[in-house]
Amino acid sequence: MLGQLTIGDLGRATETKVETIRYYERIGLLPIPARTAGNYRSYDDWHLGRLSFIRRARNLGFSLEQVRDLLGLADQRDRSCEAVDAIARGHLADIDRKIADLTALRRELSSIIGQCGCGTIAECRIIEALAPHP
Amino acid sequence: MLGQLTIGDLGRATETKVETIRYYERIGLLPIPARTAGNYRSYDDWHLGRLSFIRRARNLGFSLEQVRDLLGLADQRDRSCEAVDAIARGHLADIDRKIADLTALRRELSSIIGQCGCGTIAECRIIEALAPHP
DNA sequence: CTTGACCCTATAGTGACTACAGGGTGCATA
DNA sequence: TATGCACCCTGTAGTCACTATAGGGTCAAG
Numbered sequence: 001m002l003g004q005l006t007i008g009d010l011g012r013a014t015e016t017k018v019e020t021i022r023y024y025e026r027i028g029l030l031p032i033p034a035r036t037a038g039n040y041r042s043y044d045d046w047h048l049g050r051l052s053f054i055r056r057a058r059n060l061g062f063s064l065e066q067v068r069d070l071l072g073l074a075d076q077r078d079r080s081c082e083a084v085d086a087i088a089r090g091h092l093a094d095i096d097r098k099i100a101d102l103t104a105l106r107r108e109l110s111s112i113i114g115q116c117g118c119g120t121i122a123e124c125r126i127i128e129a130l131a132p133h134p
Numbered sequence: 135m136l137g138q139l140t141i142g143d144l145g146r147a148t149e150t151k152v153e154t155i156r157y158y159e160r161i162g163l164l165p166i167p168a169r170t171a172g173n174y175r176s177y178d179d180w181h182l183g184r185l186s187f188i189r190r191a192r193n194l195g196f197s198l199e200q201v202r203d204l205l206g207l208a209d210q211r212d213r214s215c216e217a218v219d220a221i222a223r224g225h226l227a228d229i230d231r232k233i234a235d236l237t238a239l240r241r242e243l244s245s246i247i248g249q250c251g252c253g254t255i256a257e258c259r260i261i262e263a264l265a266p267h268p
Numbered sequence: 269c270t271t272g273a274c275c276c277t278a279t280a281g282t283g284a285c286t287a288c289a290g291g292g293t294g295c296a297t298a
Numbered sequence: 299t300a301t302g303c304a305c306c307c308t309g310t311a312g313t314c315a316c317t318a319t320a321g322g323g324t325c326a327a328g
Contacts, residue, residue, distance in 0.1 A: 008305065018306085019286060027284095038293050040306055052266040060246075060264075061239050064284065074261045081250065081258035088247050088260050095240045099233060105195050106229045112194075113222050116215065124215035126222050127208045130194075132186040142274065152275085153317060161315095172324050174275055198315065 004036075005043040014051045021051065029054060029068060062091055138170075139177040148185045155185065163188060163202060196225055 011018045024030040030050060034042045053074070057067045066087055073084050115125035145152045158164040159175075164184060168176045187208070191201045200221055207218050249259035 006306075017286075020284085022307095023285060036293095038306080040293075049266050053264050056264045058284090060243055061236075070261070070264065073255060074265065077254065077256040079255050081252055081255045081260065084255065084258055084260050085247070085250050085252055088243065088250075092240065092243050092247060095236055095243065099236045099240065102195075102229055102233045102236070106226065106233065109194055109222065109226050109229065113219070113226060116219055116222075118215055118219055120211065121207060121213050121215045121218065122211040124218050126215065126218050127204070130187050130190045130204065131208065132183050132190075140275075151317075154315085156276095157316060170324095172275080174324075192315090 005048065007041045007043070010043050010048060010051060013048060014055050016051065016055055024051070024054065027064070029064060029071070060091075061095060062087075066091060139182065141175045141177070144177050144182060144185060147182060148189050150185065150189055158185070158188065161198070163198060163205070194225075195229060196221075200225060 005013070007018050007021055010016070011021055021030065025032060030047065033044075033047055036042050050071070053071065054067050057070055058064075062070065069087055070084065073079065073081075073087075112126055112129045115129075117123070117125070121127055139147070141152050141155055144150070145155055155164065159166060164181065167178075167181055170176050184205070187205065188201055191204055192198075196204065203221055204218065207213065207215075207221075246260055246263045249263075251257070251259070255261055
């Protein structure tokens with residue numbers, strides 16, 4: 001399977017919308033492919049690999065900027081992977097912070113909802129919790 | 135404290151940037167205030183209450199659209215608060231989904247990071263996990 | 269009378285896409 | 299050969315919830 005791929009093929013192979021692929025090209029994340037006589041983008045397996053990498057990293061929640069850095073590092077095969085490790089650990093710390101924030105939020109919202117006796121709005125505990133009542 | 139407030143006063147009182155207040159006005163979330171002779175916005179305690187409500191709801195993670203709905207409901211004092219409850223419970227479900235997603239992500243990323251022996255990029259497990267290797 | 273803190277409008281930028289509008293290409297079928 | 303249809307192209311604007319900037323006006327203190 002070393003054939004040429006259209007943008008639609010690439011999209012199906014990586015579960016990426018065609019517009020997203022063109023967007024990645026526009027921001028310089030995915031290299032510019034060759035064109036057919038009819039001006040269609042023509043991709044090969046190397047492009048497929050690149051896009052797969054990008055999508056896997058995105059699915060793990062890395063930002064496009066982090067993906068850009070990871071791609072740059074992935075190409076320097078004999079460098080130490082410290083920098084890669086640092087990006088990944090930084091991202092893990094971000095995720096931990098988000099989970100902690102959401103968990104605190106969940107606790108608060110859940111306690112507010114628990115107090116709602118479901119009468120009229122005038123006596124609604126949820127509205128009361130949001131309205132200023134000092 | 136029934137005085138008139140400038141937009142800066144309002145911002146300080148609610149920890150909201152001045153630009154954000156103007157943005158809320160522009161999208162019709164915060165009612166248009168009176169103006170002074172010098173064309174400054176002039177707010178009163180009612181505006182302060184509205185903005186406090188908005189900020190509390192935002193801090194609990196409600197979207198601006200949800201806040202808009204909650205504000206509309208808050209004004210109908212003798213309606214049943216079922217709709218309020220539904221919005222809040224829907225949001226709680228969103229939060230639960232996000233926490234679950236992030237937790238799964240965290241587990242996966244953490245296991246990838248755990249495998250990194252920190253040698254060169256060529257043998258880096260993190261890059262390997264991202265690169266296509268079938 | 270000047271300084272500086274505040275205010276005004278209008279517009280554009282962020283991230284990561286997504287959705288048109290208005291066309292061109294390529295291939296199978298009638 | 300025509301025609302239909304799925305696909306491709308570019309360019310632009312929209313999403314969410316702000317944030318930032320440019321280029322000005324207002325107001326009170328010193």
